[in-house]
Amino acid sequence: MTYIAKPKFHHPGLKKNELGYTHRDYEGKISTLCAGCGHDSITASIIEACYELSIEPHRVAKISGIGCSSKTPDYFLGNSHGFNSVHGRMPSVLTGANLANRDLIYLGVSGDGDSASIGFGQFAHSIRRGVNMTYIVENNGVYGLTKGQFSATADRGSKSKKGVTNTDNAIDLVAIALQLGATFVARSFSGDKSQLVPLIAAAIGHKGASFIDVISPCIAFNNHAGSTKSFDYVREHNDAVNRLDVLVGRDPIAVDYAPGTVQVVEQHDGSKIALRKIDADYDPHDRLGAQTFLARHAAKGQIVTGLLYVDPDADDLHAHLNTVETPLNSLEADTLCPGSAALDKFNASLR
């Protein structure tokens, strides 16, 4: 880790967003992760996405569990709300917070251990309930904090740093998320910010459960030959189905591409994303097709990245529960608890 604070000076020509902030204003404390950690690039991508979307930092709640990945919310959005929860319990804390205050933007940051092992159930239920959130898994396939044991996402047949071959089957969180009904599913790579930043921005704009699996090489324990989560391996096997070239707020999109190669997706909040197809046959609105595509490519050892599935008309948990528009935490006590007369009346209605 670095002992000095990141200098306050910034480039004099830095652009400012609509709020008058530079991307430096979205930073947090200096990272204490190992030098070169992929997670730091995801941190930088979240900073960049929030800056580009001109998000007011006080409107974001960043919630995490335990692990290298779950330390990262300390390194971005230093002026946002945060909750560093128990191992694997980020999804339930996030769900609770979201129910209490639906007005915030929820960023769930987790790792492969936090979400695919100890918190696997939590992950599953937050997705299937359609909590309005951006759920980011910083996936390095290894338990970095405990010195490099295989995690549940490590591919069968991949080798540990010590040369041991993994004999367990891997959990593909993207496949699970698709199966559980996530309405925005993507995979990306920490070493490809041009793909990752717009994906995060689009996920934040999505109403419903957005899930992004980000392959993030562990420099210390999982960046060797034989690993399937190393920089070299991911770069060699990356099969991007599409790229988000443009993502603009509510402005009309004007993209200059050959017809048929660009697909404009309008999101629930009116924002639009322009998707440049790389694989002409890939349709990001086809959940079943996505699942098949993913399985077929995984069998070939390819890592499919890009926006894999999106349902622009998705609803979230609040719609399912028919809660009031006003955040629950803003309701006055007499509204939240209208008294015994109201309770009696309600009970009577059920008899």
Place this chain on the structure above:
Amino acid sequence: MKPTDIAAPDYFHKVVDCQWACPAHTPVPEYIRLIAQGRYSDAYMINWKSNVFPGILGRTCDRPCEPACRRGRVEETPVAICRLKRVAADFKDDIKQRLPHPTAKNGKRIAFVGGGPASLTVARDLAPLGYHCTVFDGDPEAGGMMRTQIPKFRLPNSVIDEETGYILGLGVEFKGGHRIESMKALLAEKYDAIFVGSGAPRGRELDIPGRKEAATNIHIGIDWLASVSFGHVDKIGKRVIVLGGGNTAMDCCRTARRLGGEDVKVIVRSGFEEMKASPWEKEDAIHEDIPILNFLVPVAFVHDSGRLTGVTFQKVKAEYDAKGRRNLVPSGEPDQTFACDDVLVAVGQENAFPWIEQDCGIEFDKWHMPKVDPKTFVSTNPKVFFGGDAAFGPKNIIWAVAQGHDAALSIHKMLSGEDITERPLPEVQISSQKMGIHEWSYDNDISNDKRFKVPHRDKVIALKDIRTEVELGYDVKLALGEAHRCLNCDVQTVFSTSLCIECDACVDICPMDCITFTDNGEEADLRQRLKAPSLHPDQDLYVSSDLKTGRVMVKDEDVCLHCGLCAERCPTGAWDMQKYLIEMTQAGSTCPTKSRSAA
């Protein structure tokens, strides 16, 4: 772009903006670090080797380094490099033992015309090599314009005595009060080489009506300053007008304030902003209640049968033609007359070589300046060299020093039978500053402090005595604070392409967004694709060779803080912080390596 050749000494030299801008190329960050460590004598010696007069320059230098300082592009003000130099001089111990010891004479004799900064620099470089150096000067003591033209309240005699003394102590013979009146006679004395460092000794005249009639109270600035310096003049009228907008004018007006001038004004032709005087010298003058009036062209001295009563000015305004050139045109307002008792004329200086005969083999150009090679400083007579103001007209001390070093090198090469047009490359020492995983042998924690002000003596006391120095200099604590503002630009970010795994850690951590990984292209195109806009195209791009993904690393050197975070966050050591100590090769360097041609 082609990969940057960091082995070329100029590449990293340019990154050290201050050192690159300094005519003598003083290793500025190196001495500032030594000051921060309290090693004042070491800091002084680095300066002494490079610029010869650290105590003098630390008070009077025109500071070309400061406008160049990277800190000035990162925040509002550059590091106070000049005044830190003075700190080294003020707090050093006795350094006499560190000076070169006079060696056995090599039998070769060199004559110096004029005992100012240029001549003394050449003599300092050559005397330790065994040359017999004889310096002739019309004034009784060494120092030239540093002694005669710079007022004592800016530069006390003790400092001049000390630093000229170090040079004369190397066995240099000084013949004071011995003005050279004939080059021919000097050549006849069969010196092996002659160096002319006689300065630009003549103040420019202002020939307007009344000049002759009122001559008693109209003084040429530099001559008047010299008279004050030698104690021949010790008073002036109550109302004084100084004509001219250069540093000499500032010295004149502030001197006048100390010799009885109560109502002293500076009146300049140009606008205030375009004045030649350094901004801080104007500031100091204004602080001493001296107004500076601009856009006034003197048209006549007003006198009452020979007694000066005032000066009449035409009011002008600036107009710019299609090419952006400024013309001063009459504004149409009526002329204005300012009453005064004395006028000091400081409208420029000129060279004068009445003592160089036509048939000495020294050719002059149409401006009556000697034809001097700008690299070797040799004249058309291969044994006669020029330097300082005598070579290319009035400049500052630091230029005289820089030219002196080059001329000394030429003289030494000539007298060693070498080709003087072959100029040696600077000496470069490279060393990694890595001490531990996150420890560096320099202070990489960037200070957020604003520039510290140099304490001044109380104005009432300062104005009472012309020999009382106004600036008190930094104390140790202020010096430490100011030294910490230095960004250590000589500790370079060195990139090894083969080690890079393109993890982006350096890009993510860099506080100044200096680093971009992108596809290669032509420079103009690359500059458009950087992570942060390229604001200064004169600042180089550091480009790597092709990386594994086919991209290149591009670093805009412009506002790099040299904080080393890229190297700290690099998992493979592809970035390293390496100190490049670049010292110009001087006469007698024992390590001649590759050389470049003077042309």
